[in-house]
Amino acid sequence: MKIMSQSADELVLKEGNASGMAIGGGLIVAGALAGYYRHASGPMGVWIALALVAAGVGLILFSSSISVNANRASGQLFYQKKRLIGARSRTYRTADILRIETRKQWRTENTANAGNRPDVSTPQQLLVAQSVIVFKDGREVPLDHQKTSSSMSVGSVVLMGGQGAEVAMAVQVANFLGVPFQEIAPPSFGGMQINLR
Numbered sequence: 001m002k003i004m005s006q007s008a009d010e011l012v013l014k015e016g017n018a019s020g021m022a023i024g025g026g027l028i029v030a031g032a033l034a035g036y037y038r039h040a041s042g043p044m045g046v047w048i049a050l051a052l053v054a055a056g057v058g059l060i061l062f063s064s065s066i067s068v069n070a071n072r073a074s075g076q077l078f079y080q081k082k083r084l085i086g087a088r089s090r091t092y093r094t095a096d097i098l099r100i101e102t103r104k105q106w107r108t109e110n111t112a113n114a115g116n117r118p119d120v121s122t123p124q125q126l127l128v129a130q131s132v133i134v135f136k137d138g139r140e141v142p143l144d145h146q147k148t149s150s151s152m153s154v155g156s157v158v159l160m161g162g163q164g165a166e167v168a169m170a171v172q173v174a175n176f177l178g179v180p181f182q183e184i185a186p187p188s189f190g191g192m193q194i195n196l197r
Contacts, residue, residue, distance in 0.1 A: 020063030027056030
């Protein structure tokens with residue numbers, strides 16, 4: 001999430017860009033080229049080409065951007081989520097916002113081992129975080145896309161990439177709107193909840 005502009009009464013935020021579409025287009029082109037040059041080598045080359053094209057189409061169709069325009073003077077929050085295959089726009093009253101939350105949780109993913117045993121996968125802990133706008137009636141609207149960061153163990157020390165910039169941005173949005181901010185940490189951090197205002 002980036003602040004596009006901010007004044008005393010207006011805050012404009014934007015999340016996402018065309019990189020997902022560009023990568024998807026690149027995968028489609030790579031798949032087409034792989035299919036063209038590898039089709040004579042057998043069915044495996046065709047399957048790889050089809051997988052690249054399918055991944056590219058999926059990236060293009062599901063890439064999205066989020067735009068938020070909060071106006072204190074009018075008491076309105078305009079929210080828009082755009083995709084290639086549709087957009088969703090809504091206007092909310094800022095008085096209906098209860099708080100801004102950043103939720104973090106651990107997710108385990110298996111990664112291929114680059115050692116002597118390529119058939120063995122190693123589980124890796126990923127910290128997933130997302131900020132949401134919580135309304136008084138229980139509705140929730142994502143303020144940004146889910147972000148992941150990995151952790152790496154070196155002996156007994158765990159090194160983690162953080163979401164400090166995303167948390168700082170969520171705090172700034174909460175301060176602008178005059179609502180509380182709540183960070184919900186994963187259970188491995190002792191289940192602590194941090195309330196900032």
